[in-house]
Amino acid sequence: MSKILLIDDMPSVRGAIAAVLRKDGHEVVEAEDGHSGLERARESRFDLVITDIMMPNSDGTDVVFALKEQAGSPPVIAMSGGGSGIPAETALTLARSTADAALTKPFENAELLDAVGQLT
Amino acid sequence: MTQKTIQVPKPLSDQTPTGGFPAGGIGPDILRHLADAKPDLLVAAIEACPVNITIADMLRPDAPLAYVNPAFTETTGYALDDVVGRNCRFLQGEHTDPEAVAALRQAIEQETSIELDLLNYRKDGTPFDNHLKMAPVHDWSGRLVAYVGIQSDVTAERLRERAEIDRQRLEALGQMAGGVAHQLNNLLQPILSLVSLNQSDMKDSRMAADFDVVLQSARQAADVVRDTLAFSKGDSRTYVNVPIGEVVESQVAFIRTLLPADVRVDLKIEESAGANTVRIDVTQFSQVLANLMINSAQAMQASGNIDVFVSFLRPGHVTIAVSDEGPGIPAEHRARVLEPFYTTRSEAGGTGLGLSVVYGIVKRLGGTLAIETAGKDVPGGGCLVTLTLPIAS
Numbered sequence: 001m002s003k004i005l006l007i008d009d010m011p012s013v014r015g016a017i018a019a020v021l022r023k024d025g026h027e028v029v030e031a032e033d034g035h036s037g038l039e040r041a042r043e044s045r046f047d048l049v050i051t052d053i054m055m056p057n058s059d060g061t062d063v064v065f066a067l068k069e070q071a072g073s074p075p076v077i078a079m080s081g082g083g084s085g086i087p088a089e090t091a092l093t094l095a096r097s098t099a100d101a102a103l104t105k106p107f108e109n110a111e112l113l114d115a116v117g118q119l120t
Numbered sequence: 121m122t123q124k125t126i127q128v129p130k131p132l133s134d135q136t137p138t139g140g141f142p143a144g145g146i147g148p149d150i151l152r153h154l155a156d157a158k159p160d161l162l163v164a165a166i167e168a169c170p171v172n173i174t175i176a177d178m179l180r181p182d183a184p185l186a187y188v189n190p191a192f193t194e195t196t197g198y199a200l201d202d203v204v205g206r207n208c209r210f211l212q213g214e215h216t217d218p219e220a221v222a223a224l225r226q227a228i229e230q231e232t233s234i235e236l237d238l239l240n241y242r243k244d245g246t247p248f249d250n251h252l253k254m255a256p257v258h259d260w261s262g263r264l265v266a267y268v269g270i271q272s273d274v275t276a277e278r279l280r281e282r283a284e285i286d287r288q289r290l291e292a293l294g295q296m297a298g299g300v301a302h303q304l305n306n307l308l309q310p311i312l313s314l315v316s317l318n319q320s321d322m323k324d325s326r327m328a329a330d331f332d333v334v335l336q337s338a339r340q341a342a343d344v345v346r347d348t349l350a351f352s353k354g355d356s357r358t359y360v361n362v363p364i365g366e367v368v369e370s371q372v373a374f375i376r377t378l379l380p381a382d383v384r385v386d387l388k389i390e391e392s393a394g395a396n397t398v399r400i401d402v403t404q405f406s407q408v409l410a411n412l413m414i415n416s417a418q419a420m421q422a423s424g425n426i427d428v429f430v431s432f433l434r435p436g437h438v439t440i441a442v443s444d445e446g447p448g449i450p451a452e453h454r455a456r457v458l459e460p461f462y463t464t465r466s467e468a469g470g471t472g473l474g475l476s477v478v479y480g481i482v483k484r485l486g487g488t489l490a491i492e493t494a495g496k497d498v499p500g501g502g503c504l505v506t507l508t509l510p511i512a513s
Contacts, residue, residue: 016310081305
């Protein structure tokens with residue numbers, strides 16, 4: 001069982017992914033944007049961070065970079081559904097250079113759990 | 121529209137030039153001279169004009185053509201004898217814009233000049249975009265005697281302009297597709313996650329089967345989003361070698377679940393054809409079949425039979441034929457059904473991308489697509505779409 005920080009601005013997406021992770025036995029802390037996500041990451045220690053990279057208020061790629069700058073930072077999985085302006089692949093390539101894994105939405109539960117299993 | 125008219129001046133027969141063109145150039149008066157003194161030169165100049173020139177006789181009933189130059193006969197395919205004595209409306213046809221014709225008629229009634237584009241037809245029936253400028257010719261007393269017309273075939277230019285507009289629309293679609301994809305992919309995530317999550321706990325087997333359809337539809341929707349992005353960008357796919365019979369069978373079984381209950385699907389696979397291997401992207405191929413079958417179901421207003429027939433008609437290729445019992449494609453739409461954005465169902469949400477996507481996919485696979493429709497091609501009505509795919513070595 002791992003302690004996972006999940007950052008996504010869409011409650012339905014966050015809720016669904018959290019449900020999959022919890023059923024798999026993980027403890028999940030949710031954050032609704034990059035700013036509060038980084039706050040949670042400073043408050044306590046996580047085994048893994050899963051973050052969307054297209055969110056209002058804070059670009060998810062910045063979150064990935066900020067997390068990675070902290071000493072002893074946990075592994076990060078970046079997620080993207082593509083967006084206006086930046087296509088999913090470009091954003092993921094950006095995130096991939098610093099994140100440890102990347103998932104393109106919509107992904108299957110098995111893909112998510114595989115990625116989590118490999119990083120925790 | 122300009123109000124300027126051309127007037128024929130009084131004859132100046134006392135000033136006949138003797139050499140070539142006058143040293144001071146040719147003003148309207150001297151042009152008149154030239155007509156008197158060197159009529160052959162003037163005629164030769166008009167005959168050599170690389171634009172179409174017509175002169176309509178306004179003193180005769182129904183304003184028949186009195187003259188057309190060789191450029192006109194070359195563009196239209198009509199000989200001089202075919203056209204002189206007839207009103208030039210014989211160039212108009214089925215798709216000529218009635219509003220443009222009305223504007224032309226009004227200009228003539230008001231004896232004014234006009235410039236417009238008019239869809240005309242050559243003698244062999246092929247249409248061309250005619251850029252037409254017409255001006256009234258008055259005699260010295262102010263009486264309307266003729267209409268002179270200058271025309272150019274601007275078909276190629278207009279095609280280029282339309283292609284450019286389509287290119288811009290595709291570019292806009294590509295940008296829009298990025299935004300739509302982001303939203304749809306985010307909306308599809310909870311469906312995929314939560315349905316799979318809860319499916320294993322399902323005790324009721326019928327409900328579990330229903331959830332399977334939800335899951336498959338969500339996956340197909342994700343693929344459609346990806347394909348729309350790919351269509352606007354030209355993306356890469358995953359091609360695999362699969363036996364055509366197997367892939368058609370599994371995809372038709374799935375697509376059937378998406379069709380209205382009163383649409384029956386009859387699948388026949390010739391044994392010799394079904395075992396052949398084709399190289400395809402399965403998701404993309406499924407999109408091809410789904411597009412064709414959904415089109416058929418819509419054409420039949422959600423009730424009737426769709427036949428899917430896999431056979432071996434052409435050496436080196438397998439043939440997949442999808443036919444229905446609908447009304448077929450009306451003649452006026454046949455030539456354009458493969459064009460991107462061409463739709464007759466815009467009110468019902470049609471984007472006009474379905475068949476053009478199908479055509480694009482089949483072409484990329486090295487196959488062909490033929491559409492035959494009710495009438496002589498398909499006795500008994502309906503539409504028959506036949507696609508062939510090369511057999512993979």
